[in-house]
Amino acid sequence: MTTIAELPPGFADKVLSAQSTFRSVMSAMARPGSVQRIVPMAGAPGMMMRGTAAIALTLFDHDTPLWLDARMTESSDMVKWLKFHTGAPVIQDSTIASFALVSDGALLPPLERFALGTSEYPDRSTTVIIQVESLDAGPSYELRGPGIDGVATLQASIKPSELFERLRFNETLFPRGVDVVLVAGDAVVAISRTTRVVNKGS
Amino acid sequence: MNAPAYNFAYLDEQTKRMIRRAILKAIAIPGYQVPFASREMPMPYGWGTGGVQVTAAILGPQDVLKVIDQGSDDTTNAISIRKFFAKTAGVATTTSTEEASVIQTRHRIPEAALHANQVLVYQVPIPEPLRFLEPRETETRRMHALAEYGLMHVKLYEDIARFGHIATAYAYPVKVNARYVMDPSPTPKFDNPKMDNCPALQLFGAGREKRIYAIPPYTQVVSLDFEDHPFEPYRFNAPCALCGAENSYLDEIVTDDKGSRMFVCSDSDFCEGRQAEGHHGALSAAPYKDKAQGEAQGKDNG
Amino acid sequence: MYVAVKGGERAIENAHRLLADARRGDRSVPEVTLDQISEQLGLAVDRVMSEGSLYDRELAALAIKQARGDLIEAIFLVRAFRATLPRFGASEPVDTGAMRVQRRVSSTFKDIPGGQILGPTFDYTHRLLDPALAEGFVPEAPAVAEPSTAPTPRVTDILGRDGLIEPSPQAEAGDSVGDLTREPLNFPADRDLRLQNLARGDEGFLLAMGYSTQRGYGRNHPFAGEIRFGEVEVEFSAEDVGFAVPLGAIELTECQMVNQFKGSATEAPCFTRGYGLAFGQSERKTMSMALVDRALRARELGEEVRAPAQDEEFVMSHSDNVQATGFVEHLKLPHYVDFQSELGLLRKLRQEFAETNAPDALKEAAE
Numbered sequence: 089m090t091t092i093a094e095l096p097p098g099f100a101d102k103v104l105s106a107q108s109t110f111r112s113v114m115s116a117m118a119r120p121g122s123v124q125r126i127v128p129m130a131g132a133p134g135m136m137m138r139g140t141a142a143i144a145l146t147l148f149d150h151d152t153p154l155w156l157d158a159r160m161t162e163s164s165d166m167v168k169w170l171k172f173h174t175g176a177p178v179i180q181d182s183t184i185a186s187f188a189l190v191s192d193g194a195l196l197p198p199l200e201r202f203a204l205g206t207s208e209y210p211d212r213s214t215t216v217i218i219q220v221e222s223l224d225a226g227p228s229y230e231l232r233g234p235g236i237d238g239v240a241t242l243q244a245s246i247k248p249s250e251l252f253e254r255l256r257f258n259e260t261l262f263p264r265g266v267d268v269v270l271v272a273g274d275a276v277v278a279i280s281r282t283t284r285v286v287n288k289g290s
Numbered sequence: 291m292n293a294p295a296y297n298f299a300y301l302d303e304q305t306k307r308m309i310r311r312a313i314l315k316a317i318a319i320p321g322y323q324v325p326f327a328s329r330e331m332p333m334p335y336g337w338g339t340g341g342v343q344v345t346a347a348i349l350g351p352q353d354v355l356k357v358i359d360q361g362s363d364d365t366t367n368a369i370s371i372r373k374f375f376a377k378t379a380g381v382a383t384t385t386s387t388e389e390a391s392v393i394q395t396r397h398r399i400p401e402a403a404l405h406a407n408q409v410l411v412y413q414v415p416i417p418e419p420l421r422f423l424e425p426r427e428t429e430t431r432r433m434h435a436l437a438e439y440g441l442m443h444v445k446l447y448e449d450i451a452r453f454g455h456i457a458t459a460y461a462y463p464v465k466v467n468a469r470y471v472m473d474p475s476p477t478p479k480f481d482n483p484k485m486d487n488c489p490a491l492q493l494f495g496a497g498r499e500k501r502i503y504a505i506p507p508y509t510q511v512v513s514l515d516f517e518d519h520p521f522e523p524y525r526f527n528a529p530c531a532l533c534g535a536e537n538s539y540l541d542e543i544v545t546d547d548k549g550s551r552m553f554v555c556s557d558s559d560f561c562e563g564r565q566a567e568g569h570h571g572a573l574s575a576a577p578y579k580d581k582a583q584g585e586a587q588g589k590d591n592g
Numbered sequence: 593m594y595v596a597v598k599g600g601e602r603a604i605e606n607a608h609r610l611l612a613d614a615r616r617g618d619r620s621v622p623e624v625t626l627d628q629i630s631e632q633l634g635l636a637v638d639r640v641m642s643e644g645s646l647y648d649r650e651l652a653a654l655a656i657k658q659a660r661g662d663l664i665e666a667i668f669l670v671r672a673f674r675a676t677l678p679r680f681g682a683s684e685p686v687d688t689g690a691m692r693v694q695r696r697v698s699s700t701f702k703d704i705p706g707g708q709i710l711g712p713t714f715d716y717t718h719r720l721l722d723p724a725l726a727e728g729f730v731p732e733a734p735a736v737a738e739p740s741t742a743p744t745p746r747v748t749d750i751l752g753r754d755g756l757i758e759p760s761p762q763a764e765a766g767d768s769v770g771d772l773t774r775e776p777l778n779f780p781a782d783r784d785l786r787l788q789n790l791a792r793g794d795e796g797f798l799l800a801m802g803y804s805t806q807r808g809y810g811r812n813h814p815f816a817g818e819i820r821f822g823e824v825e826v827e828f829s830a831e832d833v834g835f836a837v838p839l840g841a842i843e844l845t846e847c848q849m850v851n852q853f854k855g856s857a858t859e860a861p862c863f864t865r866g867y868g869l870a871f872g873q874s875e876r877k878t879m880s881m882a883l884v885d886r887a888l889r890a891r892e893l894g895e896e897v898r899a900p901a902q903d904e905e906f907v908m909s910h911s912d913n914v915q916a917t918g919f920v921e922h923l924k925l926p927h928y929v930d931f932q933s934e935l936g937l938l939r940k941l942r943q944e945f946a947e948t949n950a951p952d953a954l955k956e957a958a959e
Binding site for chain 2: 603778933937
């Protein structure tokens with residue numbers, strides 16, 4: 089058993105680190121496909137990446153039910169760290185989650201199992217945070233949609249490999265849908281529900 | 291007595307998190323009004339509490355803040371809000387549109403083209419574009435859900451039948467990303483085209499009505515109109531009396547009680563910039579340099 | 593030559609200095625103290641605490657002084673301060689049945705266990721201005737008696753024992769307490785949020801709405817089952833302590849209206865409830881609140897919603913005086929640019945009108 093004192097620390101400066109991290113995430117969401125960096129350092133437990141930890145410290149709290157993939161749920165240190173630093177209730181039922189943390193894309197459940205919002209309140213939907221291998225190398229993807237000046241190109245190594253095909257369900261669901269945040273180390277890319285992705289394959 | 295101690299940018303961290311989450315959803319669903327638990331602010335509802343909360347949630351020490359009201363940095367409420375953030379967040383402030391990273395505005399979009407590293411925060415009194423046609427939130431929410439905007443078109447069409455024109459001069463409704471009809475806040479319709487495909491992120495905060503909405507950069511924003519009655523931005527047909535600009539939105543200044551008036555830029559930074567570059571209007575006072583010195587005391591350097 | 597108006601910042605500073613000067617008034621008159629406000633303008637303090645949603649007599653008195661006696665401004669000051677306070681949780685429900693009653697009247701029964709207690713009230717004063725109060729008045733000491741130990745059960749509980757009034761709804765264990773200052777309000781709203789909204793609502797607004805129900809706009813045949821004012825204990829259950837910790841005592845006014853009965857083929861008819869609660873002695877407020885609460889229950893009681901007081905979206909959206917005053921008063925902010933846009937449109941329409949309606953002779957001459 090790890091005691092709380094042995095857990096990795098949160099932000100050194102809660103206020104300014106959260107602000108800086110938020111601006112990176114906001115820029116990412118406003119400009120889908122663009123790679124944003126998260127600067128502030130915080131400890132990250134186990135398989136959690138630095139960027140993921142910073143986002144958790146910035147956006148999670150008592151009011152945000154949190155769903156974790158199986159690998160994360162098994163890590164008691166990680167669950168303890170999240171509970172201690174954010175207070176977010178960890179839940180089993182992904183359909184009511186504000187946020188979902190996916191440490192391994194292979195464990196991503198069908199996206200329909202997350203909260204998709206309602207036609208009246210499409211904002212009541214899950215933001216799915218997926219840790220990926222790389223956001224600067226790998227296959228190329230062409231992205232279009234609000235936030236993108238024409239076409240954006242993202243090079244990324246992502247699991248599941250058919251993630252963007254699966255995200256096409258956002259097209260028919262809109263304005264309902266899920267928004268995705270990809271994290272690799274301190275790099276962040278957002279794919280909002282309005283982003284349309286074409287795999288260039290090379 | 292409980293002497294209050296205030297956080298960076300006034301809002302507590304829990305409130306900022308709540309607002310930040312709302313902002314992210316607002317960006318993800320362009321033009322959709324996200325409900326948020328607006329806080330009671332130390333300034334009155336209707337005086338920019340929504341914009342102030344959005345600005346407080348995004349602002350950091352590296353930001354340079356510009357605040358305008360009616361296009362001008364020197365209107366009393368703009369000064370008051372700028373001082374609030376200079377005091378509570380210690381951020382640098384500016385009157386220059388170009389230099390600002392965050393611009394909070396009431397009723398105008400700056401004349402200078404915005405760039406990709408900027409965020410424009412609008413103060414919004416009534417975020418619901420359908421509110422004046424249907425006062426019930428339960429009804430308007432349903433209309434947005436179904437994208438059922440017939441009522442708005444009927445209203446605009448009735449205007450044409452009665453007046454020969456669409457009789458909406460400000461807060462002119464737009465459609466964002468071909469889905470949500472959105473209120474651009476009470477900006478003159480002259481400013482509507484600036485919202486379309488804008489490189490900057492546009493955020494809207496309505497404090498009293500507890501709504502946040504957004505237009506991501508490079509997003510299509512179309513002013514509602516009809517084929518045979520296309521949208522027309524309005525501008526008084528005269529050059530600015532101070533800087534001679536022919537493409538800026540103008541304030542009308544009544545100069546006596548015999549019908550005399552003059553027209554000057556509402557965007558004071560734009561107008562001063564042009565005068566500094568040597569542009570002159572018919573009524574410009576002393577050369578700009580002298581004037582600038584005379585004003586130095588009244589200027590706010592943050 | 594024209595130079596745009598500048599120097600707004602100095603104007604604001606000067607306005608603040610003028611305000612401070614006007615607030616102090618004639619320096620030869622002694623300055624009012626917070627104790628004086630709290631002790632001698634106690635009902636103003638009660639109102640500011642209630643609608644400001646913060647039980648703190650000293651801060652409310654300060655707010656009244658700072659606001660120059662403008663109570664809505666004082667409420668605003670208290671609210672803005674309250675918004676910055678950390679939340680530790682919700683207290684246990686207070687037990688108004690165990691209230692140390694200073695005043696208690698019922699209009700439904702001549703005598704009730706524990707008795708009717710008039711207490712400090714304007715009710716039977718003759719409203720004649722009293723010159724003796726102008727200066728140096730020393731009131732007679734009030735009559736005193738041994739504090740009664742007799743229990744003072746609530747009239748609605750007495751009715752409830754016989755099933756004559758609907759049971760007070762019990763919260764499910766583990767139900768969270770709604771808080772419209774922490775979560776965005778959506779309609780339809782549950783009664784907890786409605787009551788919170790009314791408790792913070794403007795006394796004048798609620799008075800007018802309550803009055804309108806009496807005049808037939810959503811009539812609900814009310815009887816003042818009981819109005820009681822006195823002190824109750826507040827307790828807080830901290831998760832890690834495991835039991836309720838007393839926090840202290842506060843003064844409350846509670847009004848329970850007994851209203852028109854309901855009933856159906858399957859349910860025996862019984863009276864229905866309307867509830868009002870406020871900090872301090874706030875009778876007009878709690879009575880109005882109870883009337884409006886009952887009117888707002890129209891939907892759940894299967895009544896047709898026809899009157900403004902029954903319309904929760906209308907009532908809840910307009911009851912808050914801090915919101916209302918802000919938006920009404922924001923009209924004094926500059927609206928130059930939108931007005932200018934409106935002016936341009938109007939001029940254009942008038943010009944077209946003049947052209948269309950010009951006498952034919954003029955038109956011909958023009959051609």
